[in-house]
Amino acid sequence: MTNTSLIQLHPGDFGTVQHICAGGCATKRLYEMGFNTGAKVKVIKNDAGPIIVSLSGQKIALGRGLAQKIIVNN
Amino acid sequence: MATIALVGNPNSGKTTIFNALTGANQHVGNWPGVTVEKKEGKLNFNKKTFNIVDLPGTYSLGAFSEDEIVARDYILKDRPDVVINVVDATNIERNLYLTTQLLEMGAKVVIALNMFDEAKEKKITFDLDSLSKKLGVPVIPTVASKRKGLDQLIKNSVALIDQEVNFAPHLSYGENIDQEINKLKGLLSDKNLDYPSQWIAIKLLEGDQYIYDLVANHKGLNTSDEFISALQQLKTRAKDYELDIVNKRYEFISNITELSVTTPEVMVVTKSDKIDKVFTNKWLGMPIFALIMLLVFQLTFTVGEELLGGVMARVIEALGETIENYLITIKSPAWLIAFISEGIISGVGAVVEFVPLIVVLYMLMGLLEDSGYMARAAYVMDSLMRALGLQGKTFISMIVGFGCNVPGIMATRTLENKKDRLIATLINPFMSCGARLPIYLVFIAAFFPKHGGLVLFFLYLLGILVALLMGKIFSETLFKGESSYFIMELPPYRRPTVRNVLRNMWDNVSGFLKRAGTTIFAVVTILWILAVLPFGVEPYSANSILGQIGLWLAPIFKPAGFDSWQAAVGLFAGIAAKEGVIATLGMVCAGVEEGTALVTAIQSAFTPLTAVSFMIMTLLYTPCAAVIGTVRKETNSYKWALFTALYTFAIGWLGAVLVFQIGSLLGFS
Numbered sequence: 001m002t003n004t005s006l007i008q009l010h011p012g013d014f015g016t017v018q019h020i021c022a023g024g025c026a027t028k029r030l031y032e033m034g035f036n037t038g039a040k041v042k043v044i045k046n047d048a049g050p051i052i053v054s055l056s057g058q059k060i061a062l063g064r065g066l067a068q069k070i071i072v073n074n
Numbered sequence: 075m076a077t078i079a080l081v082g083n084p085n086s087g088k089t090t091i092f093n094a095l096t097g098a099n100q101h102v103g104n105w106p107g108v109t110v111e112k113k114e115g116k117l118n119f120n121k122k123t124f125n126i127v128d129l130p131g132t133y134s135l136g137a138f139s140e141d142e143i144v145a146r147d148y149i150l151k152d153r154p155d156v157v158i159n160v161v162d163a164t165n166i167e168r169n170l171y172l173t174t175q176l177l178e179m180g181a182k183v184v185i186a187l188n189m190f191d192e193a194k195e196k197k198i199t200f201d202l203d204s205l206s207k208k209l210g211v212p213v214i215p216t217v218a219s220k221r222k223g224l225d226q227l228i229k230n231s232v233a234l235i236d237q238e239v240n241f242a243p244h245l246s247y248g249e250n251i252d253q254e255i256n257k258l259k260g261l262l263s264d265k266n267l268d269y270p271s272q273w274i275a276i277k278l279l280e281g282d283q284y285i286y287d288l289v290a291n292h293k294g295l296n297t298s299d300e301f302i303s304a305l306q307q308l309k310t311r312a313k314d315y316e317l318d319i320v321n322k323r324y325e326f327i328s329n330i331t332e333l334s335v336t337t338p339e340v341m342v343v344t345k346s347d348k349i350d351k352v353f354t355n356k357w358l359g360m361p362i363f364a365l366i367m368l369l370v371f372q373l374t375f376t377v378g379e380e381l382l383g384g385v386m387a388r389v390i391e392a393l394g395e396t397i398e399n400y401l402i403t404i405k406s407p408a409w410l411i412a413f414i415s416e417g418i419i420s421g422v423g424a425v426v427e428f429v430p431l432i433v434v435l436y437m438l439m440g441l442l443e444d445s446g447y448m449a450r451a452a453y454v455m456d457s458l459m460r461a462l463g464l465q466g467k468t469f470i471s472m473i474v475g476f477g478c479n480v481p482g483i484m485a486t487r488t489l490e491n492k493k494d495r496l497i498a499t500l501i502n503p504f505m506s507c508g509a510r511l512p513i514y515l516v517f518i519a520a521f522f523p524k525h526g527g528l529v530l531f532f533l534y535l536l537g538i539l540v541a542l543l544m545g546k547i548f549s550e551t552l553f554k555g556e557s558s559y560f561i562m563e564l565p566p567y568r569r570p571t572v573r574n575v576l577r578n579m580w581d582n583v584s585g586f587l588k589r590a591g592t593t594i595f596a597v598v599t600i601l602w603i604l605a606v607l608p609f610g611v612e613p614y615s616a617n618s619i620l621g622q623i624g625l626w627l628a629p630i631f632k633p634a635g636f637d638s639w640q641a642a643v644g645l646f647a648g649i650a651a652k653e654g655v656i657a658t659l660g661m662v663c664a665g666v667e668e669g670t671a672l673v674t675a676i677q678s679a680f681t682p683l684t685a686v687s688f689m690i691m692t693l694l695y696t697p698c699a700a701v702i703g704t705v706r707k708e709t710n711s712y713k714w715a716l717f718t719a720l721y722t723f724a725i726g727w728l729g730a731v732l733v734f735q736i737g738s739l740l741g742f743s
């Protein structure tokens with residue numbers, strides 16, 4: 001169980017959100033979409049372009065830059 | 075009359091419920107002062123009529139977008155009698171985030187637990203009683219697309235109107251924050267603010283800029299030293315509080331759902347997931363998108379423009395003849411006959427012939443949107459667009475622009491970032507709209523009859539390239555430094571609801587007719603008036619007002635090779651409405667509007683090289699008045715509308731001049 005950035009995970013991996021180090025607007029948006037502390041995120045696609053994750057069954061696409069700023073516990 | 079407001083996340087089925095409740099009694103307008111759409115309708119139930127307002131879909135009631143502010147202001151200031159909160163049952167935790175905020179505002183809420191069937195498919199189960207008790211509001215399961223549960227929903231909502239609701243769930247934000255809330259509440263009470271003080275206190279702690287500005291400017295407050303220092307303290311600690319508040323809300327939610335909602339351990343892999351493996355695939359995604367777009371394109375033009383547009387053209391022609399004959403038999407003066415059959419009818423004709431294209435375009439776009447595919451399209455195009463300083467959703471608006479730039483520009487509403495939206499609006503005119511196609515076709519028939527496909531392809535491609543180039547330039551000059559982040563929900567693929575698609579298409583088409591249709595009709599008629607005045611002049615000659623305008627403008631185009639007054643008139647007509655160009659060109663060149671005589675007339679007025687430069691000018695220069703009007707409306711400013719008109723003219727002129735000069739140097743003519 002280590003802290004890593006969401007962008008580092010592979011398809012099939014789970015991560016628990018610890019911290020978001022993005023700007024005000026982006027952070028708020030992420031919270032509203034369900035990326036609060038403790039939220040369990042599953043990575044579905046992470047090859048090229050925005051990554052696709054699953055959050056409580058909902059699929060969300062995140063820009064790579066943004067995904068980099070989401071710190072999760074693997 | 076009592077009012078019921080609909081609130082919920084995007085993609086939660088809110089619009090489907092709105093359509094089901096209001097049926098044909100809908101009205102779409104704009105919220106005053108902002109570019110957010112306002113949808114209202116009437117519901118008849120139990121011999122009473124109710125006002126239904128569809129608020130913009132939002133994830134939260136913060137203050138980050140016009141959508142959110144419109145929604146929350148409506149709830150707090152206009153005070154609807156009841157709020158129906160549409161919640162997506164397959165994603166209840168995230169959806170309830172909005173619910174907690176609604177409850178804190180003191181609104182009277184009924185929850186429509188929508189997409190109940192999909193939740194069942196995913197093996198999610200609910201203890202509705204427990205959920206309802208814990209939230210303190212009625213929870214009604216619905217499947218809006220199949221019209222299930224709606225009667226219950228309406229019954230409960232109507233019943234709530236007359237009920238006194240006292241249960242406001244006490245959401246504790248932890249001792250620390252609760253203390254701060256009470257402290258602020260004390261300072262705020264009796265100050266006559268528009269919102270409940272408890273709510274304002276929470277918003278201030280959350281760092282809500284809108285509320286912050288509101289209290290900072292409030293005369294009753296900004297004179298109190300105690301308050302000012304409290305406000306200062308808040309500023310420095312906002313980020314800490316914000317996360318805590320968010321987490322507390324989710325904690326509150328999970329405490330409730332833990333006991334009332336059961337989700338299977340292993341997520342059921344759905345059909346949507348399987349389809350996405352292909353549609354969002356690194357290698358297949360873009361080609362599939364290109365194919366789908368090609369199909370949309372083909373259908374729009376063959377069915378919309380050629381087939382149905384052709385039918386409409388013949389109908390208008392027949393109508394025109396009938397009216398003309400009637401007027402002749404009742405011995406109307408010649409000028410009236412001419413005015414009606416040549417002026418008005420051609421004005422109407424210009425619009426009506428174009429409508430089928432718009433109908434097909436909106437229908438196809440609606441189908442793609444409703445099915446959930448559009449989100450994938452934006453996803454697939456995003457990386458490529460980012461490299462150009464744009465985004466995936468920008469490309470969607472560009473595609474729509476190929477049909478008509480008016481809906482193309484309106485499609486930029488999906489871009490939340492102001493910079494992205496503005497850039498997408500400014501570059502949309504370079505997407506060659508459907509009205510310009512007849513112009514190219516005539517020139518192709520006149521000079522390049524064997525290479526039509528190639529010429530068209532080249533023109534459209536040039537349009538795309540210029541749009542992308544200008545997009546990149548704007549991105550790096552006009553709004554330097556404001557970057558947009560990409561975060562987008564990919565809703566599950568759903569079978570499009572026919573009712574929704576048709577309703578949406580109807581709204582859009584009638585909107586188009588109102589906005590663009592009236593403009594096009596007016597300008598085409600005015601063009602005709604300019605062509606036949608002053609009285610007694612030969613219509614469409616150099617001596618008519620129109621001709622004089624052409625003569626005056628012609629010198630500008632000398633470097634581009636087509637400095638005849640006729641060409642200038644054609645381009646002038648195009649600024650009014652692209653639909654009018656061919657007819658006008660025909661009339662000024664040879665007194666004919668169509669057919670082989672028109673082609674011959676074009677052949678004598680242009681050369682192959684000047685035909686190319688003219689087509690490039692047509693492709694790139696100022697879009698029609700309806701588009702300029704749309705830019706003004708969507709950006710809420712005259713400045714950008716004027717800018718669009720001028721800069722596209724400059725680019726068009728530059729392009730035409732370059733092509734002509736270089737072409738001449740190379741020996742073409």
